[in-house]
Amino acid sequence: MQQHTISVLVNDQPGVLTRVATLFGQRGFNIDSITVGGTEEQGLSRMIISTGGDDRQINQLMKQLHKLIDVISVTNLSENPFVSRELALIKVTASPSQLAELNGIVEPFRAAIVDVGPSSLIVQVTGDTEKIDALLVLLQSYGVIELTRTGSVAMARSIVPVTAAATV
Known part of the structure; x- marks a missing residue:
């Protein structure tokens, strides 16, 4: 399907x-x-x-x-080609001493730690479904406490005619 x-x-x-x-x-x-x-x-x-x-x-x-x-x-x-993104908030079990380690994991995903508590933190990530799924796999070992995801938002790409692209 x-x-x-x-x-x-x-x-x-x-x-x-x-x-x-x-x-x-x-x-x-x-x-x-x-x-x-x-x-x-x-x-x-x-x-x-x-x-x-x-x-x-x-x-x-x-x-x-x-x-x-x-x-x-x-x-x-x-x-046709289109752009699709979703947003996820992921609450992960983490002590303050693990903050730098987790920051190193989320940074390549252009994600951000948006909340830090005594025993957990919340990561915000935007991107396509595969990107969010990949980050989730890496965060599973820390213990995902809670996850919420938006649905995808999408828009058709601006398509440039081949002849116009060749002259640029």
Whole structure:
């Protein structure tokens, strides 16, 4: 099963998220990740949804999404290059004497220690799913107490035509 990232532009109205999530459930799709937030235009929100399925299934799902009230547009970001990021906060068991050691682990990931307590600390990391998963593997030996992750936010890359790129 192939992973797809779908962008759904909707009117910012109560019940829209419920209708979209219900449609996924009724069609037998699992939502692996969903984020919703405001857009550059007042009164509109953008949903970024990660789900699995083959191309035919995803195309059918997108047609069904288009039929929902308050859905303005639906785009399969996975069809073209796109940028995707998520945020994770990871609480790790650590004594103050381990702070420098842990800082050395998180620094290559461009992560930051954002809170230090007497027996734990919180690491903030942003990036693609694989980057966050890799940092989690390294932090497991210290003892991950708590983990929270946002869903992916994504946007299509700006595509430069080949002829224009050649003259630059």
